[in-house]
Amino acid sequence: MDGYPAAGGHGIEIDNSEEQAMKLNTYLNFGGNCAEAFRFYEEHLGAKVLSIMKWSQMPDAEKHTPPGYTDAVLHARLQLADTEIMASDVPGFQPMRSVYLSLAVDSNQEAERIYALLAEGGEVYMEMGETFFAHRFGQLRDKFGVSWMVIHSKMG
Secondary structure: OOOOOHHHHOOOOOOOOOOOOOOOOEEEEEOOOHHHHHHHHHHHHOOEEEEEEEHHHOOOHHHHOOOOOOOOEEEEEEEEOOEEEEEEEOOOOOOOOOOOEEEEOOOHHHHHHHHHHHHOOOEEEEEEEOOOOEEEEEEEEOOOOOEEEEEEEOOO
16 A cells, blocks of 8 residues: 555554444534524525424423523534535634635526625635636625635536
8 A cells, every 4th residue: 555554654544344324514603593594594595494392392491591592503404416415503713714615606697696605795715717726716704694606617
C-alpha cells in the first residue's frame, strides 16, 4: 500500500467483516424561527418536515425551558433532497459562519429560482452567475440565518 502503515498507521486493524452503520447529518441552530424556516423550505424547496418538538413538550419542561422558549423548537427533522437536516431554536443564537448548506440542482433555471428565493430578505455573499466550475453558482445567507451555496455544476 505505497508505504502507508495499515489502518491509520497505529497498528490498529479494522474489522470490515460487518457493514458499519454510520450516518452524518447536519444540525442547524436557529434564534426562534426554526419552525418558520422549516415550513419555508418545505413549501419552496420541496423539503418534507419529518418532526417538530417544542421546548414545552419535553419532560419537566417548566424546569428546563428558557424564558420565552415555550413555543420554540427543541428538536426538528427535515428531509431535503437526499439529506436529513436536524435543528432547534437555541438561546444565544449566532448566525452560521464558515459553514454552508450546498444545494446542487440540475438546471440554470432551478438554480436561479432557488437563489432568488433564498436571497430575499437575506444577505448575498456572491451573486449568482457562471464560473469556471459551474453553469450557475452563488452564495448567500437566507433570512433565517442559514448560509447556502446554490450550484448547477459543469462537472458530473
